[in-house]
Amino acid sequence: MKYDFKQVEPKWQKKWEEAEAFRAVDNSPKPKYYTLVEFPYPSGAGMHVGHIKAYSGLEVVSRKRRMQGYNVLFPIGFDAYGLPTENYAIKTGMHPRAVTDRNIEKFTSQLKRVGFSFDWSRVVDTTEEDYYRWTQWIFLKMFEKGLVFRDTALVNYCPSCKVVLSNEDSQGGKCDICHSDIVQKSKAVWYLRITEYADKLLQGLDEVDYLPNVKQQQINWIGKSTGAFVNFSLKEIDEKLRIYTTRPDTLFGVTFMVIAPEHPIIEANRDRIANIDALDAYKEECAKKTEFERTQLVKDKTGVRIEGLTAVNPVSGKEIPIYISDYVMMGYGTGAIMAVPAHDERDWAFAKKFGIDIVEVIKGGDIAAGAYTGDGEMVNSGFLNGLTNKKDSIARMIEHLTEQGIGEMGVQYKMKDWAFNRQRYWGEPIPIVHCPACGIVPVPYNELPLKLPNVKNFEPGEGGESPLAKIDSFVNCKCPKCGGDAKRETDTMPQWAGSSWYFLRYIDPHNNEAFADREKLNYWLPVDWYNGGMEHVTRHMIYSRFWHKFLYDLGEVPVSEPYAKRTAQGLILGPDGEKMSKSKGNVVDPNDVVDVFGADVLRTYVLFMGDYGSAAPWNESSMKGCKRFLERIADLTDLVSGSGVTPKLESAIHKTVKKVSLDIEEMKFNTAIASMMALLNEIYDVGSITKEELMTLVRLICPFAPHLAEELWENLGGEGLCSLAAWPEWDEAKTVDSTVEVAVQINGKLRATIQLPFNAPKEEAIAAAKADAKIAPLVEGKTVIKEISIPNKIINIVVK
RNA sequence: GCGGGUAUGGCGGAAUUGGCAGACGCGAUGGAUUUAGGAUCCAUUGGGAAUCCGUGCAGGUUCAAGUCCUGUUACCCGUACCA
Numbered sequence: 001m002k003y004d005f006k007q008v009e010p011k012w013q014k015k016w017e018e019a020e021a022f023r024a025v026d027n028s029p030k031p032k033y034y035t036l037v038e039f040p041y042p043s044g045a046g047m048h049v050g051h052i053k054a055y056s057g058l059e060v061v062s063r064k065r066r067m068q069g070y071n072v073l074f075p076i077g078f079d080a081y082g083l084p085t086e087n088y089a090i091k092t093g094m095h096p097r098a099v100t101d102r103n104i105e106k107f108t109s110q111l112k113r114v115g116f117s118f119d120w121s122r123v124v125d126t127t128e129e130d131y132y133r134w135t136q137w138i139f140l141k142m143f144e145k146g147l148v149f150r151d152t153a154l155v156n157y158c159p160s161c162k163v164v165l166s167n168e169d170s171q172g173g174k175c176d177i178c179h180s181d182i183v184q185k186s187k188a189v190w191y192l193r194i195t196e197y198a199d200k201l202l203q204g205l206d207e208v209d210y211l212p213n214v215k216q217q218q219i220n221w222i223g224k225s226t227g228a229f230v231n232f233s234l235k236e237i238d239e240k241l242r243i244y245t246t247r248p249d250t251l252f253g254v255t256f257m258v259i260a261p262e263h264p265i266i267e268a269n270r271d272r273i274a275n276i277d278a279l280d281a282y283k284e285e286c287a288k289k290t291e292f293e294r295t296q297l298v299k300d301k302t303g304v305r306i307e308g309l310t311a312v313n314p315v316s317g318k319e320i321p322i323y324i325s326d327y328v329m330m331g332y333g334t335g336a337i338m339a340v341p342a343h344d345e346r347d348w349a350f351a352k353k354f355g356i357d358i359v360e361v362i363k364g365g366d367i368a369a370g371a372y373t374g375d376g377e378m379v380n381s382g383f384l385n386g387l388t389n390k391k392d393s394i395a396r397m398i399e400h401l402t403e404q405g406i407g408e409m410g411v412q413y414k415m416k417d418w419a420f421n422r423q424r425y426w427g428e429p430i431p432i433v434h435c436p437a438c439g440i441v442p443v444p445y446n447e448l449p450l451k452l453p454n455v456k457n458f459e460p461g462e463g464g465e466s467p468l469a470k471i472d473s474f475v476n477c478k479c480p481k482c483g484g485d486a487k488r489e490t491d492t493m494p495q496w497a498g499s500s501w502y503f504l505r506y507i508d509p510h511n512n513e514a515f516a517d518r519e520k521l522n523y524w525l526p527v528d529w530y531n532g533g534m535e536h537v538t539r540h541m542i543y544s545r546f547w548h549k550f551l552y553d554l555g556e557v558p559v560s561e562p563y564a565k566r567t568a569q570g571l572i573l574g575p576d577g578e579k580m581s582k583s584k585g586n587v588v589d590p591n592d593v594v595d596v597f598g599a600d601v602l603r604t605y606v607l608f609m610g611d612y613g614s615a616a617p618w619n620e621s622s623m624k625g626c627k628r629f630l631e632r633i634a635d636l637t638d639l640v641s642g643s644g645v646t647p648k649l650e651s652a653i654h655k656t657v658k659k660v661s662l663d664i665e666e667m668k669f670n671t672a673i674a675s676m677m678a679l680l681n682e683i684y685d686v687g688s689i690t691k692e693e694l695m696t697l698v699r700l701i702c703p704f705a706p707h708l709a710e711e712l713w714e715n716l717g718g719e720g721l722c723s724l725a726a727w728p729e730w731d732e733a734k735t736v737d738s739t740v741e742v743a744v745q746i747n748g749k750l751r752a753t754i755q756l757p758f759n760a761p762k763e764e765a766i767a768a769a770k771a772d773a774k775i776a777p778l779v780e781g782k783t784v785i786k787e788i789s790i791p792n793k794i795i796n797i798v799v800k
Numbered sequence: 801g802c803g804g805g806u807a808u809g810g811c812g813g814a815a816u817u818g819g820c821a822g823a824c825g826c827g828a829u830g831g832a833u834u835u836a837g838g839a840u841c842c843a844u845u846g847g848g849a850a851u852c853c854g855u856g857c858a859g860g861u862u863c864a865a866g867u868c869c870u871g872u873u874a875c876c877c878g879u880a881c882c883a
Contacts, residue, residue, distance in 0.1 A: 213804055217878065220803060225882075245883060258883090301881090327881045337883045345801090346881055414882055534877075608825070610812055615876090622812060625825040628840095659816095671814065674824035681824090743820040748864050749851080750820055778851095786863055794819045798863050 001715060003634035005598030009707040013115055021723055022066070022117040024073035026508075026520050033070040034524050035062045036503050036563070038532035038540070039077040039124075042103035043084055047110045048580060049588045049618065050572045053606040057569055057667055058531045059116050060607065063703035064664050066117075067727035073524055074117060075506040077124035078104050081132075082495045083161060086426035090458055096426045097454075100127055110590060114599045115706055117723070122509045126498030131505060132428040133449035134515035135497050138547060140431055141554060143442050147193045148420070150440065155419055157185035162460040163422050164189055184287055190430065190491065192418040197546050198222050200560075204545065210566040211613075214537050221538040223414025228398050230338065230407035232257065235310040235319060236272060241265065244333030244412055248401065249393035250340040251315050252381040253361035255351065257322045258303065258337050260330040261286045266306070274307040279324055286326040301327060301350040314406045315382060325350065333412055342367045418543070420494060425458040425467040427492030435479035435486040444480050452492075466490040499540055500547040503527055503562060515556075522558050530563040537568070567667060570614040572606065577617045588618050600705035601627045607669035607704065629677055630708055632684070633701060637715060641688045648686050651737055652679055653693055657730040660700050669704075676700060691716055696728045744769045745796040746778045762789040769795045 227246035303325030341351035365372020401407030431443035574586025610616035702709035713722035
């Protein structure tokens with residue numbers, strides 16, 4: 001059959017749309033299946049082939065599920081708030097709304113050209129009022145429950161984008177958007193108390209089926225550690241200096257303390273500190289250092305001793321000095337540490353530089369040469385002396401601290417609270433009012449959505465305030481509580497807000513009464529299978545699990561974990577093996593591929609190019625192989641003859657059905673396609689195929705190349721749409737051949753292969769092997785030491 | 801530094817989990833067809849002076865190792881003074 005994709009592909013896309021073939025039905029009697037892919041950020045550049053790979057995996061799974069009789073929800077939408085759009089708007093003078101609409105249109109047409117089986121009736125756009133109304137609603141619920149707070153703190157600030165960034169958005173000290181160096185700035189910002197959910201986020205991982213490395217990254221990100229808080233007395237004042245340590249057992253080895261330069265105890269005791277000027281100077285110096293400089297100077301410790309404050313070691317009673325140094329962070333623990341130079345590398349380096357005593361408390365190392373961080377017997381440690389087990393000595397010390405009332409067991413997390421605002425225009429307005437009389441007042445629920453005003457100028461302010469601050473009609477309002485004059489919060493939410501709950505809105509995207517109907521949530525949740533990029537494992541995934549768990553605690557959703565299963569696709573690299581990027585000019589546009597090769601070839605190729613989870617370079621000539629493959633399938637119509645079965649092909653077809661069915665479940669799409677290619681080669685060898693057999697193959701290829709499949713299905717007289725036909729079943733008994741080829745080894749070296757009946761008994765198999773013309777002379781006259789027979793696979797005869 | 805991963809032909813990658821290494825595809829070579837190119841079809845394609853050697857390197861376990869164990873090297877990803 002001559003196959004013209006340019007005519008066939010639009011034809012079937014239209015038919016699917018007319019038939020509403022991929023509509024998910026709420027509360028259907030069929031079993032449900034919810035497949036989710038990460039919705040795209042609609043950038044001006046349009047999609048690239050990486051998007052196609054990201055969606056093709058679950059596209060195949062979704063199509064297979066439908067054919068298996070499931071009621072499938074496979075939605076798509078757009079995560080459209082964000083800086084690139086706003087920056088583009090500033091540059092061109094276009095309104096972000098117009099830019100977004102244009103980009104969404106472009107993405108939509110690209111997605112439709114590829115023939116993805118999304119339910120287009122459920123598209124969500126995070127920037128629409130109907131959507132962000134509920135983003136604001138969830139925010140207010142969090143506010144109500146005390147999970148939103150405002151604090152003046154050192155924040156990550158990008159001087160180029162002029163925004164405050166979350167910890168997650170400034171990994172490595174670089175702005176996630178423009179890659180400039182981040183500076184630390186003191187600012188009043190909004191936080192979501194995600195740390196309150198740290199333990200739940202950690203424990204929830206036990207209930208879900210995520211890839212092991214996905215789980216591991218989340219565990220590391222949460223970064224739970226257990227240890228103890230200890231309150232050190234100060235000699236000069238009646239105040240305690242509280243520290244956190246994971247090694248309370250080394251307390252006898254503490255010879256000094258270090259606090260962060262920003263630690264409040266300094267401000268509180270300015271009068272008492274003799275060298276306050278030196279401390280101020282040091283603090284200022286640290287603030288100027290970029291994250292990059294800080295990490296570069298890791299080995300070289302700096303600091304200043306506080307003159308006028310002295311601590312007392314609570315177990316040895318010795319007086320010890322206190323220093324400030326930037327190797328202690330205000331953001332972790334209590335911003336103060338007890339230093340044990342004998343057994344901590346950083347403390348050791350600091351002690352050496354400042355000439356502080358180093359006291360060994362764990363035997364086993366040479367503390368003159370460096371810190372000893374291994375295990376060993378406790379020494380110089382009073383009641384701990386002689387203990388050799390770390391766990392025991394830690395437990396014993398915590399017991400002591402608790403009895404004496406100077407400390408207690410404690411838990412810390414690396415994860416920090418989520419800095420939840422941006423000083424930018426293109427985001428969800430934060431629904432809060434600042435009232436001179438009442439303070440911080442939430443916008444009442446019935447006033448949602450708090451609309452983003454339509455303005456002409458989106459330039460951020462120089463002082464780091466939002467463009468909204470310049471819109472008087474937005475800023476000035478009445479206090480919802482007292483009715484007096486008040487001002488609105490002018491910051492907007494960060495990009496990650498809208499994507500934190502989008503999978504819930506897909507379930508009921510047009511609901512005006514609630515973010516989603518409870519019955520529908522009960523039916524569809526959880527997401528059965530979520531696929532996306534590894535880059536979102538620590539941010540988007542943690543955030544959205546947090547929001548979902550919050551809604552669960554509120555009783556708004558029926559399950560505590562949103563995603564039952566999570567997988568990740570690998571990148572598509574440019575033809576040069578480098579990561580695709582506009583600047584390198586190695587980006588492949590899916591439209592160009594569809595123009596030349598067609599959508600089916602593109603879909604098949606992105607899944608065939610290699611292991612789905614690994615990165616693989618784009619190779620156009622390799623894609624030709626997929627083109628040939630699909631054309632050769634179309635040509636099979638010329639080989640159709642007779643009915644019943646082609647005996648030679650029967651088991652090959654059953655094997656392929658099994659292989660393809662199982663491989664799809666494991667995302668081994670490359671081998672699934674390879675097995676269909678192998679079957680195709682076999683069919684051409686045989687030279688004929690029955691209509692029924694071909695229709696089986698057509699249904700197998702349908703999730704990968706649905707346009708071709710539909711055309712062939714129609715041509716062969718198939719009923720209805722191939723996309724909704726039943727997925728082929730295999731008969732296990734027919735996947736085995738009556739005779740099998742068995743390898744025969746002598747002393748582990750391959751010497752012959754013989755044909756044996758399937759499951760031939762061991763004795764029979766070995767006798768047949770020995771009788772083989774190539775084997776007989778090698779065994780004759782030798783002593784047989786051992787005979788191994790692995791049924792249907794291999795025989796090994798050991799001779800001497 | 802720490803955590804995770806990878807290493808197989810000229811290339812992308814397979815290998816039912818310890819059982820014939822190199823499936824499938826690309827590329828290449830030869831042939832057919834074609835005025836020519838392209839496309840298509842057929843054959844060959846890990847190396848080799850040939851019962852041998854081959855899965856980053858060095859050992860080990862086993863009848864049998866790409867797969868398991870010990871050591872080692874290189875690269876990739878994440879994270880980073882986390883007390």
